[in-house]
Amino acid sequence: MSDEEIVLLDEAGAAIGTAPKAASHHRATPYHLAFSCYLVDDAGRVLITQRAHDKATFPSVWTNSCCGHPAPGEGLRDAVLRRLGDELGVWPGAEGFTLLLPEFSYRAEMDNGVTEFERCPVVRVRVGPAEAGALRPNPSEVAAAEWRTWDECLDLAGRPEASAWYRLQVAQLTSLGTPADWPGAPVSLLPPALSW
Structure with missing residues (x-):
């Protein structure tokens, strides 16, 4: 996490700079770019994950399949594929992507004050039986799936x-x-800082 850069946003979702990811999540976390992904298999089931117990932000909570922060200049599909590989050891085909909630944003605070404040488009990625059965969760990211x-x-x-x-x-x-x-939702609704 220490080497990653996040994309900082204005209220309209335009990029206004970058910052180190690790140093940016605190009591006054700046508004920044992220995404959430839901893996869906051929039976219509959703992969739900528990975040690793030692993560700096929101450890141990149960949540969607995968989350992450697009790197500066990185498109949404590429960012999702990168994080699916990093977190779950799976690399689905890019043709299975659907943009669901391009305008989703939220702010959430942990008991210790550490805060997430994100424009966080949501996508679905369909996976076939081979991909669904070949998950290899990274224990530093995922406690259970x-x-x-x-x-x-x-x-x-x-x-x-x-x-x-x-x-x-x-x-x-x-x-x-x-x-x-x-x-699918219109790609035109993504924040200006993020390409499809």
Whole structure:
């Protein structure tokens, strides 16, 4: 984490600079670019992960499949693919991507004051049986990973062990139907700082 740079944003989602990731997450975290990804298998199940217990931000919470921060100049698909490899040891084909919530943003604070403050577009990535069965979670990122039905995902969203962003995202995704049927959103709604 210490060598990564995050993209800082203005209120409209335009890039206004960069900053070191590790040093930027604190009580006054600046607004910055991120993403959330939901892996969906052929049965319509969603991969839910528990963040590693020693992560600096929101350790041990249960959440979506993968999260991350696009590097300066990195497109959304490339950032998602990079993090899926880093966190879960899987590299799905780029053709299985769907942009779901391009305008999602949130602010969440830990008990110790460490804060996330992100413009965080949400994507779905479909994976076939070979990819779904070949996950190799990185223990420094992921404590556990489980394929769950959408009903089980909805149940998790009502529990305190779920991440704040997961609860907010699920509330919006529910209106889109079931994971296999989630429709794509216009790429034009992505923040100006991020290409598809």
